[in-house]
Amino acid sequence: MGKTKPQGGSWGDLKLDLWKNSRIEQVRSCFYDLCLIKYEDRAKQIWKKTSSENHGSSIQNSYENHSLESKAVLDTTPFLKPMTPSSHKALSQKMTRPAEIPRWKRTLDVVFILLTLPFVLPLAVCVAVLIRMVSAGPVLFRQERVGYMGRKFMCFKFRTMFVGAETTTHQGHLQQLMKSDAPMVKLDARGDSRIIPFGLLLRSSGLDELPQLINVLRGEMSIVGPRPCLPYESDDYLPWQRERFNTLPGLTGLWQVKGKNLTTFDEMMQMDIRYTREKTLWLDLAIILKTVPAIAGQVWQARRRKKTLRLEAQSRRAYESSL
Numbered sequence: 001m002g003k004t005k006p007q008g009g010s011w012g013d014l015k016l017d018l019w020k021n022s023r024i025e026q027v028r029s030c031f032y033d034l035c036l037i038k039y040e041d042r043a044k045q046i047w048k049k050t051s052s053e054n055h056g057s058s059i060q061n062s063y064e065n066h067s068l069e070s071k072a073v074l075d076t077t078p079f080l081k082p083m084t085p086s087s088h089k090a091l092s093q094k095m096t097r098p099a100e101i102p103r104w105k106r107t108l109d110v111v112f113i114l115l116t117l118p119f120v121l122p123l124a125v126c127v128a129v130l131i132r133m134v135s136a137g138p139v140l141f142r143q144e145r146v147g148y149m150g151r152k153f154m155c156f157k158f159r160t161m162f163v164g165a166e167t168t169t170h171q172g173h174l175q176q177l178m179k180s181d182a183p184m185v186k187l188d189a190r191g192d193s194r195i196i197p198f199g200l201l202l203r204s205s206g207l208d209e210l211p212q213l214i215n216v217l218r219g220e221m222s223i224v225g226p227r228p229c230l231p232y233e234s235d236d237y238l239p240w241q242r243e244r245f246n247t248l249p250g251l252t253g254l255w256q257v258k259g260k261n262l263t264t265f266d267e268m269m270q271m272d273i274r275y276t277r278e279k280t281l282w283l284d285l286a287i288i289l290k291t292v293p294a295i296a297g298q299v300w301q302a303r304r305r306k307k308t309l310r311l312e313a314q315s316r317r318a319y320e321s322s323l
Helices: 011-021 024-037 040-051 059-066 068-075 085-095 105-133 168-179 201-206 212-217 239-246 266-279 281-322
Strands: 140-146 153-158 222-226 250-252
Touching: 105 153, 105 212, 105 222, 105 281, 153 212, 201 281, 212 250, 222 281, 239 266, 250 281
Parallel strands: 222 250
Antiparallel strands: 140 153
8 A cells, every 4th residue: 555645734634644544664754753852652652552563564454443542642642733744744854864963072082082092002902912812713803783873884893702603692682672671681691602711801891892993983983872783673673762873873871881781771772862862072071981980890790790600500510410
């Protein structure tokens, strides 16, 4: 069924026409407008109700027969009135226009790299030598990530896993976190055989991300910003969550210094979008200063988990030997 162009009238007429005559892919922009303006919660409720429908079917069936609660939410959502098709189109173009990156942000990135280079460069060399000694294969790991305005780029990291390690486990774990209200605990929190010796230390300390300074110099990332997500992760984003792409991804960010693995996926998204909307030079400087104690806490937690896992393994072996 093709999309029928609304003939005019109020916003209520327009949204009803969108529901009855559009497929799921074609109403994304409508809900995205709702999210960007301030109705994130209502738009999220609506989208969750409709996203369970088959992507190849019309929304009309869901609207008329299965989504009475969603219909009520949509019909009671306040908005700008009157809203004609032409004004809706203009608003959509305005709200989805790529946000400009402030000049101060690029200046801060370059100055930060220049000031820390005498310390970072020797440290990066030591990490590279360590990886070469404990594991065969390349020192650097490249992976496609999604950045500013949804553009894909190759992200650099120090390799902390064995060459050829499978990735389907991580993908399944991430998708589960996205659908639940559980804290975003990494797979290596319970031990991960894919990680090379000293890999856990490199990951918990953030040293594995030092090569991302190359991405910062290339303008693909910033020192501060939301973490760069994977393509299969962004494919499952709700429309309101895509606002996090309105700024450059970063090495550290609001989420990293305010709980990180203790927060849920939705809480991370809310912090990312908050930063996207409220970023300032002083906020970036505050996040950078808070990153060091945050990393220290992560290293301490990683050591505690490692010790706990070792004690559990010893207890399990003692129990098995007693049988």
